[in-house]
Amino acid sequence: MMMIRKFVQTLCTTAALTMSMTIAASAADTQKLDERIEAAHAVLHDLMATPDKGIPNDIAAKATCIAVIPGFKKGAFIVGGQYGQGVVSCRTGHGWSAPAFIQLTGASFGLQAGGQSTDLVLVGTTHDSFERLLHDKIKLGGDASVAAGPVGRDSQASTTETANAAFLTYSRNKGIFAGIDLTGDVVHQNTEDTTAYYGSDVTYESILSGSVKPKPDSLNFIRTVNQMFHASGAH
Incomplete structure (x- = not known):
């Protein structure tokens, strides 16, 4: 009987320790994602x-949609690789959605060496761009x-290609913003981080369509998006 009691106590202690470690890991993951949202907010600010x-x-x-990838990494020697983590928000009937998490990956070929980190902003300008963001990639x-x-705030789309593009892309390197060519790169849903932040029962589509209430730590990001990407008659 004594051995059984000790076994049960050990089992309960182990279970409690495991649960405590799981909660701590979850809190750490959430903090990391909050920091990513805040970094995206800083880029837009x-x-x-x-x-x-x-x-x-x-x-x-x-x-229609705004994606921000702070600290996008590009390292290369002959063959270049690119990788970044970020967030995306889309315009809804009552403002901009809570942020969902994305990844941007790509590869570039050419004679290049060294590496760099830059902040990226992708602006979806058509309804089609919104629909495509709801797919896996x-x-x-x-x-x-x-x-x-x-x-430039008063600039106009100067070419047919720019005027008709589903996504317009911007980069910031050493404090200077400019357009950038990301042709060939792939935008993925980051299901793991989205699930860690919102829970397994929350879908990517429900977030970007505005059905999910933003978390308090993402409100600064959403306010800045609303301020930057307003439209007459749109709320």
Whole structure:
């Protein structure tokens, strides 16, 4: 009887320890994701502070989705690889959605060496871009047209390619924002991080359609998106 009691006590202690470690790991994961959202917010905040190099007003007004990948990594020697983690929000009938988590991956070939880190912003400008973001992944330039975005609040889309692109892309390197060509890169849903943040019963589509209430730590990001990408008559 004594041995059974000790076994049960050991089992309960082990279970409690395991649960405690799981909760701690979950809290750490959530903190990491909150930091990623805050980093994305900082990128947009800095972009707002550079009106001469910002996203043109006409593009901001028709934006349907905004993806931000802070600290996108690109390292290369002959063959280059690119990888980044970020968040995406889409326009809904009552403002912008809570952020969902994404990954951006790609590869570039050519004579290159060294590495760099840059912040990226992808602006979806058509309803089609919104629909494609609800799928598992999008190949930029393949599944959806993409072009380097014009800069300057009063700038206009200067080419047919830019005017008709589903996604316009921007980068920041050493504090300077400019358009960037991401043709061939792939945007993936980050299901693991989205599940860790919202729970397994919350879908990517429900988040981007506005059905999921934003968490408090993401409100600064959403407010900045609302402020930057307003449109007359859109709320």
